[in-house]
Amino acid sequence: MIEVNELTKRYGDTTAVDHLSFTVRPGRVTGFLGPNGAGKTTTLRMILGLETPTGGSTAVGGVPFRSHARGLRHVGALLDAHQVHGGRSARTHLAAIARSNGLPARRVAEVLDEVGLADAAGRRIGGFSLGMKQRLGVATALLGDPPVLMFDEPVNGMDPEGVLWMRHLFRRLAAEGRTVFLSSHLMSEMENTADDLVVIGRGRLIAAEPLREFAARGAGLGVVVGTSRAAELAAVLTAAGASVAQEGAAGAGSPEGSAGAGRLVVTGLPADRIGALALDRRIALTELTTRTASLEEAFMELTADSVEYLAGRAR
Known part of the structure; x- marks a missing residue:
């Protein structure tokens, strides 16, 4: 499980995450929703030990992620598909990460084939489209065959075939008993993919419940x-x-x-x-x-007071 307990992060006078608590369970796809600036990426980074909390704690499998000696064997993550060395090939990039995590070299070819990049393995990443970089990021997350997977806006830049592939991948990973935690602004994809939702606004928890229950709270029913x-x-x-x-x-x-x-x-x-x-x-x-209840209607209604950047606001 991923456990977040009273997690808080402040940057000077700005509170990005405010006493946030929730649990992400294995065997289910959990969507992470919130308006822009709600604190989703900051929360994911704190779970992965990339940011130090001001208060509270996070745990993966009962312990802080930083305590895992070989991180990719425990958690695979895609937070930013652009954070790769453009001069390396996809194969070289994955091989270096595999060595640093004590993973067998055969995993490089296996994950490249799984994400559909086998034919592009020798190409430099700098020439990849955003969709190809997203696939490479997923390959990196899968490299250690981890029980926990985290993705931040994974379908950005994907064509319709890629979006459908991602959807089936997340469902399959959850069916294998893994914990799948993903953020997205595409409500239609979340409706087709997620079992549970964690919804935040201005760094605070709005809801943590099954998707159907959250959608039913909207006015559209x-x-x-x-x-x-x-x-x-x-x-x-x-x-x-x-x-x-x-x-x-x-x-x-x-x-x-x-x-x-x-x-x-x-x-x-x-x-x-x-x-x-x-x-x-x-x-x-x-x-x-x-x-039927609409996830988008429920989301817009229940996060209306948490929107930081609202277009068309009266002056």
């Missing part, structure tokens, strides 16, 4: 109903205990004045119950759709 008798149906559903809003309205409430066709957003009643109530009143429906 409900049933969309289309009918030519919107006001009449709204009154029926409200009497049955539902909350009803006109789609596109500023807030929830009765859609008064919308006696004609309209689309209602209903919460508090399932779609089958809504359909049965409409049938009892002989109200024809043109649409009856369950709207």
Whole structure:
């Protein structure tokens, strides 16, 4: 496991991470989310011993990462794909890292093949695209066959095939019982990949829970109903205990004045119950759709107070 306990990091008067605590468990993909400047990269660097905490502690497998003599045998990480020597070939780069960690030379060819860079092994890294550098960073993380893997924005610069490959890789690594911890700003990828989420804002913990539970906290969950008798149906559903809003309205409430066709957003009643109530009143429906919770909606709603750089802010 990765364990973070009351982790704090200050730079002068600025608090980048503020008494942060969470646990990342094996056998699952855990996404790490937060607005820009939330403290995600700083947290990852402290877990890896690259930054010294002002307070609190981190542990990997029950001990601080710095206590592991051969780091890549315990944790593989990709934090910045650009942090490589551009004059070296991919093969030379990995071979040097393998020697420094006491790893067998055969692992170099194995991981290059796994990430799809076998044919580019002799090319200088300076000529690599960002996507190729990301693949090389993943190869480096896999070199020691570690039980814990950490990735910071790993799909940046990847083409659609590369993104799909990354997604399957993370799922496979977790299925093997490894701990997979990754940050990303791509909500669609997080929805398709992560089991659990750790969400932070301004260095503080907002949520640490399964992805489905977090998504369900957003306001997007409900049933969309289309009918030519919107006001009449709204009154029926409200009497049955539902909350009803006109789609596109500023807030929830009765859609008064919308006696004609309209689309209602209903919460508090399932779609089958809504359909049965409409049938009892002989109200024809043109649409009856369950709207699933959106991770992006939940994230935007629950981190709204933690956004440091907000475009369009009134002056």
